[in-house]
Amino acid sequence: MENVIEVNNLTKKFGSFTAVDHISFEVKQGEIFGFLGANGAGKTTAMRMLCGLLPSTSGKGLVAGYDINTQSEQVKRNIGYMSQKFALYEDLKVWENIRLYGGIYGVPEPQIVSKTNDLLKRLGFENERNTLVNSLPLGWKQKLAFSVAIFHEPKIVFLDEPTGGVDPITRRKFWELIYEATDRGITVFVTTHYMDEAEYCDRVSMMVDGHIEALDTPKNLKQMFHADTMNEVFQKLARKAQRSDS
Amino acid sequence: MNSTNKNEHTHPTPTNGQWKTFGSFVQKEFYHITRDQTTLALLLILPVLLMILFGFSINTEVKNSQIAIYDPSNDVATRGIIEKIKASDYFTVVRMLNNPAEIEKQFLKDDLKMVVIFSDHFYENMQRTGKAQIELLTDGTDPNSAMTVVSYASNIIGLYQQDLFKIQQIPFEITPSVKLMYNPELKGPYFFVPGILGMILMIICSMMTSISIAREKEFGTMEVLLVSPFKPMYIILSKTIPYFVISLVNLATMLLLSVFMLKVPIAGSLFWLVTFSILFIFLSLSLGLLVSSIANSQLQALLFSGMVLVIPVVMLSGMIFPIENMPAFFQWFSKLIPATWYITGVKKIMIKGLGFTSILPELGVLISMTILLIGISWKTFKYHLE
Amino acid sequence: MTNIQESEWAVKCEKLSKTYKPDIQALKNIDLKVSPHQIFGIIGPDGAGKTTLFRILTTLILADEGKAEVMGCDVVTEYEKIRRNIGYMPGRFSLYQDLTVEENLKFFASVFGTTIEENYDLIKSIYQQIEPFKNRRAGQLSGGMKQKLALSCALIHKPKLLILDEPTTGVDPVSRKEFWEMLRQLKEEGITILVSTAYMDEASLCDAIALILDGEFLKIDTPENIVRQFEPTLYSIRSLQRSKLLTDLRGLPAIDSCYAFGESTHATVIHNQISPEALKKYLSEKGHTDLEVVPIAPTVEDCFMELSKQMHQN
Numbered sequence: 001m002e003n004v005i006e007v008n009n010l011t012k013k014f015g016s017f018t019a020v021d022h023i024s025f026e027v028k029q030g031e032i033f034g035f036l037g038a039n040g041a042g043k044t045t046a047m048r049m050l051c052g053l054l055p056s057t058s059g060k061g062l063v064a065g066y067d068i069n070t071q072s073e074q075v076k077r078n079i080g081y082m083s084q085k086f087a088l089y090e091d092l093k094v095w096e097n098i099r100l101y102g103g104i105y106g107v108p109e110p111q112i113v114s115k116t117n118d119l120l121k122r123l124g125f126e127n128e129r130n131t132l133v134n135s136l137p138l139g140w141k142q143k144l145a146f147s148v149a150i151f152h153e154p155k156i157v158f159l160d161e162p163t164g165g166v167d168p169i170t171r172r173k174f175w176e177l178i179y180e181a182t183d184r185g186i187t188v189f190v191t192t193h194y195m196d197e198a199e200y201c202d203r204v205s206m207m208v209d210g211h212i213e214a215l216d217t218p219k220n221l222k223q224m225f226h227a228d229t230m231n232e233v234f235q236k237l238a239r240k241a242q243r244s245d246s
Numbered sequence: 247m248n249s250t251n252k253n254e255h256t257h258p259t260p261t262n263g264q265w266k267t268f269g270s271f272v273q274k275e276f277y278h279i280t281r282d283q284t285t286l287a288l289l290l291i292l293p294v295l296l297m298i299l300f301g302f303s304i305n306t307e308v309k310n311s312q313i314a315i316y317d318p319s320n321d322v323a324t325r326g327i328i329e330k331i332k333a334s335d336y337f338t339v340v341r342m343l344n345n346p347a348e349i350e351k352q353f354l355k356d357d358l359k360m361v362v363i364f365s366d367h368f369y370e371n372m373q374r375t376g377k378a379q380i381e382l383l384t385d386g387t388d389p390n391s392a393m394t395v396v397s398y399a400s401n402i403i404g405l406y407q408q409d410l411f412k413i414q415q416i417p418f419e420i421t422p423s424v425k426l427m428y429n430p431e432l433k434g435p436y437f438f439v440p441g442i443l444g445m446i447l448m449i450i451c452s453m454m455t456s457i458s459i460a461r462e463k464e465f466g467t468m469e470v471l472l473v474s475p476f477k478p479m480y481i482i483l484s485k486t487i488p489y490f491v492i493s494l495v496n497l498a499t500m501l502l503l504s505v506f507m508l509k510v511p512i513a514g515s516l517f518w519l520v521t522f523s524i525l526f527i528f529l530s531l532s533l534g535l536l537v538s539s540i541a542n543s544q545l546q547a548l549l550f551s552g553m554v555l556v557i558p559v560v561m562l563s564g565m566i567f568p569i570e571n572m573p574a575f576f577q578w579f580s581k582l583i584p585a586t587w588y589i590t591g592v593k594k595i596m597i598k599g600l601g602f603t604s605i606l607p608e609l610g611v612l613i614s615m616t617i618l619l620i621g622i623s624w625k626t627f628k629y630h631l632e
Numbered sequence: 633m634t635n636i637q638e639s640e641w642a643v644k645c646e647k648l649s650k651t652y653k654p655d656i657q658a659l660k661n662i663d664l665k666v667s668p669h670q671i672f673g674i675i676g677p678d679g680a681g682k683t684t685l686f687r688i689l690t691t692l693i694l695a696d697e698g699k700a701e702v703m704g705c706d707v708v709t710e711y712e713k714i715r716r717n718i719g720y721m722p723g724r725f726s727l728y729q730d731l732t733v734e735e736n737l738k739f740f741a742s743v744f745g746t747t748i749e750e751n752y753d754l755i756k757s758i759y760q761q762i763e764p765f766k767n768r769r770a771g772q773l774s775g776g777m778k779q780k781l782a783l784s785c786a787l788i789h790k791p792k793l794l795i796l797d798e799p800t801t802g803v804d805p806v807s808r809k810e811f812w813e814m815l816r817q818l819k820e821e822g823i824t825i826l827v828s829t830a831y832m833d834e835a836s837l838c839d840a841i842a843l844i845l846d847g848e849f850l851k852i853d854t855p856e857n858i859v860r861q862f863e864p865t866l867y868s869i870r871s872l873q874r875s876k877l878l879t880d881l882r883g884l885p886a887i888d889s890c891y892a893f894g895e896s897t898h899a900t901v902i903h904n905q906i907s908p909e910a911l912k913k914y915l916s917e918k919g920h921t922d923l924e925v926v927p928i929a930p931t932v933e934d935c936f937m938e939l940s941k942q943m944h945q946n
Contacts, residue, residue: 038804039775138679165801165830167677167845168937172891179875194831195805196894218895229894231805231833238806263745270742274731281730281769466726470785473690474743475716 002029003062004156004187005050010059012045019045021210022059027203029155032178032188034198037207038238043191044160046207050189051158052076064155077105080149080157080186084164087145090134094125097133098148105152119147139170146177156187163194175200195231204230206237213237267476271484278458279488289454293446293496297503300438311336311359311395314352316343319368323378327406331362336398349383360384360395378420439504440592443523444585445559446500448530450493451486453551455534458485460547479627482538486531493527513599522595522605525612526588530555532619533584539626559585587611639704642668642793642824643689648698650684658684660847661698666826666840668792671819673838674828675936681847682828683723686797689826690720703793716744719791721782723798729771733762733781736770737788744789754821755784758814776807783814787823794818796827800834812837832933843936850939855932862930862938864888864900867908871897871920880918884911889941896924898934 005027012020020042027033037043048054050063052072061068064078088097095116102112120126123143133141142162150157159178163171175197178188190201198204198218205215214221214237218230227233279286315331317324331337340356343349349361363381365371372378382399384392407420459482462468471481497520504510512519533555541547562569562576563585569577580586591608594600643666650659658681666672674682687693689702691711700707702714727736737759741748752759762780765773770781779799786794796815800808812834815825819839827838835841836855843850843858851858869890871877877897881890886905890897899911906914908925915923930938 038806039802138677161802165678165798167680167830167940168832168933169891169940170677175892176875176878183875193802193804199895200892234805235809238804241806267742267745270739274728274735274739277731277735278728465729466722466724467728469687469690469692469722470720470726470740471743472692473715473718473720474740475712475745476743 004029004064006062008060010049010061011057012049013057018210023212025205025212025215027187027189029187030182030185032182032201034201034204035189035191036198036204036234038241041207042210043207047158047160051079051081078155080154082145082149082162083160084162088133088141093130093132095129098151101148101151107152123147138166139173142170142174143177150181150186156189159188159190161191161193195234198230208237208241268480268484271481272487275485275488289450289492293500294503296442297500310338312340312356313337313360313362314341314343314358315339315362316346316349317364318366319364321369323369323372324364327403330402330406334402380420439510440589440596443500443592444563444588446496447493447527448559448585449556450496451489451527451530452534452537452555454489455486455531456537456541456547456551457544459538460541460544464543482535490527490531497523512596514595518602519595522591529584529612529616532616532623535623536619539623558583563589584612584615642666642703643826644701646699648695648700650695658847662849664842668824669822670839671815671825673835673841674844675832675835675841676844677830680844682844683797686795690718690795691715717792719786719794721786721796721799727770727778727782730769732767732769734766736781737784740785741788746789751788751790754790755787759784775803779803779811793824798828800829800831832936835932843939845940845943850943858932858935859930862935864902865904866928866930866934867899867901868896868926868928869899870924871915872922873920880915900938
């Protein structure tokens with residue numbers, strides 16, 4: 001299968017501090033890739049580089065076939081992004097949010113209209129078209145936020161702690177949405193602090209002090225570290241960390 | 247770790263050392279201010295900038311000022327005076343006018359600083375009545391240089407008079423009458439300095455105090471402070487102290503600049519000027535406290551104090567537009583603006599050099615306003631979050 | 633005076649209600665009793681009413697209806713007494729980002745009229761971990777270190793009751809574990825701890841918990857009792873075909889609900905209507921391989937999901 005992300009010795013230094021230290025990995029199309037690590041391990045920096053927001057100090061990265069340093073505009077056009085902290089404008093209506101994101105990603109006007117209708121129908125939100133986002137229940141908001149993030153049909157969607165603070169049922173329903181998206185061929189790159197969610201990923205990478213310490217399927221990782229759960233794997237790996245600040 | 251029995255009775259008594267706590271609050275506020283050096287620099291530079299702006303937009307340098315002369319008499323005396331004017335470094339006579347209708351036209355066309363207008367039969371009048379008239383017409387849009395030009399011209403005329411006296415031994419009196427075009431009130435630094443004082447003090451005290459309180463609300467630190475045993479009102483009061491200090495620094499800077507750069511001397515008592523200003527600072531601080539109890543975010547505090555407090559000072563306090571020219575409603579409204587009273591008071595002490603008794607009405611109004619505002623903000627202060 | 637008599641309950645709420653305008657009911661008529669010297673967890677997702685409850689208890693906001701007492705003091709009439717005797721750590725770590733670690737701690741000590749030295753023994757084990765960075769500004773600390781500083785600040789006046797609003801949100805599992813170890817030590821010191829969290833796995837670290845959703849308590853009890861009272865039968869199911877597994881299970885009438893749960897899938901079965909063997913057979917007929925179906929004891933998260941489902945059905 002085609003690689004959607006290819007990273008080779010990617011490094012980011014801030015002054016004398018090496019936030020991301022020669023990381024290399026690939027993500028295949030349709031894969032759910034879990035990107036884990038302790039606070040300050042360099043996850044956010046790495047993710048910013050992959051999204052074309054931050055130039056790397058050295059190393060190479062291809063996302064959706066584009067170079068993250070020289071073709072960051074194309075990278076941004078071909079990815080989706082969602083985080084729990086910021087996903088939708090709470091003071092805009094449902095359709096206004098969809099329209100806005102469609103516009104940002106340059107989806108042609110007639111297409112926005114028809115795709116908005118399709119989307120609302122598929123989510124069962126036809127009656128909520130003119131509802132302000134802040135009056136939607138949390139689970140609906142998440143559904144909408146995720147759908148908006150993949151509205152322009154990106155090859156890959158980056159999810160930055162998408163489920164923080166969410167109740168257990170909504171959290172699981174969200175993961176079912178992720179599965180549906182991967183069935184349609186979208187690649188998912190996700191960070192989380194819930195270790196049970198690490199088990200839902202096809203492959204998981206563990207970042208410690210700017211390095212990728214381990215990368216494999218959850219099953220293999222557990223075998224490798226003689227652990228019963230991903231939480232144990234995480235505890236064993238992250239305890240090795242020397243640095244604790246970001 | 248120690249076991250349970252050790253911390254049974256060691257509870258601190260917060261009633262002791264309330265002052266110490268207050269002190270550490272004030273210290274914390276100073277930390278905030280000194281850590282944010284950009285803002286601090288802006289606060290300290292702002293008054294200087296305004297002063298310089300007003301100072302330099304009003305050009306005080308007078309050399310080779312272009313003037314025109316209208317001399318219908320063309321006699322010994324007028325020629326003598328004209329010679330003296332021409333001989334001076336200060337003036338360049340660019341045009342002799344032939345008819346009074348030309349005066350205004352040439353004034354604009356040649357960008358003249360002054361037109362010297364002699365009366366008819368100048369020497370004759372001087373001989374017959376001992377009195378003669380010269381009109382000095384200057385550009386009132388540039389009041390500062392207008393004043394300078396006039397004083398140089400008056401000097402030259404005075405010198406001529408003295409020379410004449412030595413020869414003829416007859417007492418003459420040549421009275422130069424000064425007329426200003428465009429700005430008959432001669433609004434210059436004399437009038438702007440009190441206005442800038444009022445505006446800056448209002449900005450620093452009310453805007454900055456309310457913003458810094460709103461910041462604690464926004465960042466959630468207010469929650470922890472409110473949950474502490476320390477009296478919430480003192481938390482707020484401690485915030486006013488650093489801005490009080492900065493206001494004093496600004497007051498000093500502005501007075502120094504006004505005296506040494508803008509050459510606006512303090513005609514009256516410095517003591518009363520400073521005392522009066524401190525009263526106004528108190529008032530502005532209590533306004534800031536009032537705003538802070540309404541505003542929940544820094545943006546709200548900024549807009550609220552900007553729109554409700556600072557803009558009226560600029561527009562309605564007589565700082566720029568003369569109150570007498572306002573519609574009746576605004577005249578009445580301007581009486582509610584503390585800065586109106588402050589500016590009037592400062593003009594009386596600083597410019598007119600009047601004594602303490604002359605500002606009693608302003609003092610009375612400001613004191614009552616301060617007491618009222620402190621009372622209201624004390625009453626409306628919230629001991630809970632909402 | 634500052635000392636509060638030892639009272640029967642650290643926290644007692646009766647019929648507490650709070651509505652924000654226009655009509656968001658944050659708390660609906662809740663009752664709660666927390667006995668002293670324990671770690672009591674309020675467990676529920678964002679927006680369930682945890683912060684509102686804590687703000688009422690810390691006297692920051694007033695309830696619309698009902699009564700609340702903290703260490704025997706009424707939250708309305710005796711709020712000053714309460715404020716003196718509790719330590720509070722709000723949801724967003726309330727530190728001054730532009731002050732250094734040491735300046736923050738010093739300041740909060742003086743707010744409570746005390747000094748770092750006077751109460752150093754209580755915070756020592758926590759503060760020592762961040763002391764090497766004491767001249768660093770709080771804004772430049774990592775999440776875990778900010779959390780330790782905030783906890784030190786909340787403890788500096790030796791409060792009898794510590795109220796922590798979502799202290800572990802957004803913090804990685806290692807730091808979370810460390811944090812709970814610190815809480816356990818503080819409990820040993822005799823401090824009552826009231827803590828809220830959205831992480832269900834932290835429930836088992838509390839002595840007693842209240843599960844909260846949409847402004848109502850689903851259950852208040854010890855984690856063990858809550859787990860014991862779980863009614864339906866619970867199966868843990870594994871299959872290689874994971875996403876298909878959910879669809880197939882949901883097609884079975886005997887399965888009440890099923891959700892992914894870490895590496896396996898948890899399914900609740902109504903009244904033992906299907907045995908593990910029968911379920912395994914059904915699934916293998918559907919084409920699942922590497923199947924495993926075992927009855928398991930529920931976790932608090934299973935209980936929360938079941939109880940919240942019941943609440944929504946009512």
